[in-house]
Amino acid sequence: MDSRTRGLIDWLRYFSLGVDEVDVVAVVGGDGTILRTMHLLRDLEIPVLTIRHGKRGFLADVPPHDFALAIDRLLGGAYSLHEYMRLLVQAERAGSLPYALNDAVVTTSSDSRGKVCRLRVMKYSQGGVPERVLTVVGDGVITSTPIGSTAYNLAAGGPIVDPLMRAIVVTPLAPISLCSRPVVLPDYVKVSVEVGGDSHPVELFVDGVLFLRLEPGATIIVSKAPKPAKVIRFFAEDYFTKVFERCL
Template sequence: MRIGVYFRPSSELAAEIASRVIDEGVKNGAEMYIEESLLKEPRASTIISSKRVRTFSFEKPEVDVVAVVGGDGTLLRALHMLGDHRIPVMTIRMGRRGFLLDVTPLEIPERISDLLRGKYNVVSYTRLSARIGNERMPPALNEVSVVASTRSKVIRLKVYRDDKFVYYMEGDGVIVATPLGSTAYSMSAGGPILDHSLRGFVVTPLAPVQAWLRPVVFDLNTKIRVVLVENSIEGYVIVDGQTSMEIPPGGAVLVEVHHEPARIIRFHDIDTLYERIFPRVI
């Protein structure tokens, strides 16, 4: 098996854990690779020179699995760079609050062994596609947010469902979140938790002036269009808190289900939504 490794840049702890992943992989007969964008990291160069490791690219990832070491942000960046490549991702968290990540550092020897023996499940997670005109953004695992370009000012926008008007709002913006993302930014803004088995997503207003506005859950096949009205200030479309693009007054972003889900490797026998949410949040 060919295992690619990507870790949080500029983190000594992440590099040290990644080195342990590589050691276990080599010991168990796997071919190990490091993602080439990490070559500027001194620790990555040391790992490559001291171990039997080659490099791979997210653009053409000729590996069977990508092991991501870090936190939620590291995983989201890795998935954005993987794009539509149908490669499963093994997740290793550095600390206690890596909400999306499955494996602890202490579990690395056992989980590498399980990986090579095929003792795991690949769970598919819905992603969203966001497009401004002809410009496509990376697929969103958690959410697509449309927010004001200036925090102290109100953004004015209209929300459409399949080209049918839903509501007009003034406020900080709006979030379109997947079931997985419903436990992230959307939840902190008062949105509901969506069970992962639900084929849908939620549109959550951010601090609306119209206090009666509430989150709305839509079917997964729905297309949501968010339009900035002509007298609005400029806004930003932000994907998973990682990638942003400006949107001018009169501009629109189209959000719909992405054709390729994220594929994340899970090892634990019991892994329900609620068992992952509440122990980590409390």
Template sequence: MQVAVIANKTKKGAERAIGVLEAWASERGHDLVLNREEHPPRELHRELLRSEVFVTLGGDGTMLGGARIVGKSQIPILGVNLGKFGFLAETSVDKLAETLDLVAAGKHQIAERMNLGGRIERPGRDTISFSALNDAVISRADATRIGRFETFVQGEKINSYTADGLILATPTGSTAYNLSAGGPIVSPDMRAILVTPICPHTLGIRPLVLPQHEEVRVQFPEGREKYELTVDGQRLYRLTPDTTVTVFMAPFVTRLVRVGGPRFYHVLRQKLYWGKRDSTLES
């Protein structure tokens, strides 16, 4: 089995995790394609995509970067959490060799996660396509000023949001920026598009959960204001007022390796401290 690895070397424990992987591959007779950077060069990128499993060493950001590299290739991704939160990761360094043994033996499950697809269109310019596992966030380039976001679903105008920004998220991304902005938590097994305004000017504005087949289009009132689109917190696109951003369910999924069965609600309890008392409130 060939195993691809990308690592966030700024994370504490990255070198230890690489050592565990190298020892495991040597002892079990597996091939390792190792990149110590989150953004591999093109030649290595092609070699990574020949692998049977893709291991990311870092936090959720490293997994999102791995998902972008994997793209439509459908290679399963195994996340190893070296960070503090790790909503997406499946295992730790201490359990890494054991987890890989299960994967090599076929004793694992695959969780398929919906992606967003998107288009950035501007008159007289080539269309730019993008995809996101977590979210696409549109905001004013000047963060000190409020923006206006004309939003349409299936061609029908639903709102002209006056807000700091607009989050278009997948169920997987519902526990990321969407959650911080007051959006709903949605099971990642669902297929849906979440529309969550960031700090809307009107108190009556609430997030929307749309069915998977609907398409969201966002436009901007004519003016001199500039906007930005950030995809999965990693890719940044500059937008002008004549730009149209369209988001829909992508025609492919991201496949995540799971070895312990369903874990979403366990992660919620663990990471968000649900059901745990705050000792500072007890007297």
């Protein structure tokens, strides 16, 4: 081991994200790895370089065989910086939850599988006046970002939304009523998901990670996060072409 490598290893032993200065975070992996990295960064406005490993990388930009080219372009400043909206998720006694890059999902708890939950979805505009959006009797509800609209939201029958839009997508999960349909709301509203008093317990997932069990009467608030995710892009690619290619 040469002295330079040894020095890098020693530096990494004491490195602390958020304390030491960082210009770029490089992530090698699939969408799950990228989402977990975004959770760790949270309020740190550090650009992320994404190197795809796997077939269905909706979030990743750089194919594995082009990583060296991407590094050269990064050092030469030949890239664009994209900002993607995230969601701030708040719940009583939950502490600080990570910002959701894809979605926040409220769904029937694992010990109540096969039973419906009862949820009321409200929106609060800038004036604070509440308006009912959905009443869901079914498996739950998804609130997603535009970039997350091609994730769980898409599988649940929700719309595909251009990732550069600013919107919150609300999609019911397996609702009993045919009137419970997906809704697209502007990004300046707050969305509350209230667990009915006669509902079975539910669970809150943020980007696919279980964070909280919610009992009847509990409420979560979902709104636009104060800071977006910053992702470095090198290659021009039609978004909808990518979606349809990777859905196959």
